[in-house]
Amino acid sequence: MSWHEKLDETRSRLRTLNGAIPETAQAFGALGKSVKQGGVLEFKQKEFVALGIAVALRCEDCIALHVEALVKAGASQEEVGDVLAMSIQMGGGPAMMYAAKAMECYHQLTR
DSSP states (O other): OOHHHHHHHHHHHHHHHHHHSHHHHHHHHHHHHHHHHSSSSOHHHHHHHHHHHHHHHTOHHHHHHHHHHHHHTTOOHHHHHHHHHHHHHHHHHHHHHHHHHHHHHHHHHTO
């Protein structure tokens, strides 16, 4: 499955979940909006943190969503690579496997 297909599938599953638990989904959405708009870090920096956490926690859906946000924010391959290197340092071998998936995702979404 391509990362574009992964994003479509993820969004479809989230729409279904949001329909089943609209109040929770709305509250989670408000939290996301609040943390991305407030504070001293720029949006792209916050997405780098989110990508690092997604790799460390081994969440492919999260990787796809945050790589997509980073591509839209103009993140370079070198910047993404730096984040992935730090994720590997913190998470070891399993993080390395998911970092490879994240880089593949970046390449697919930028081509």
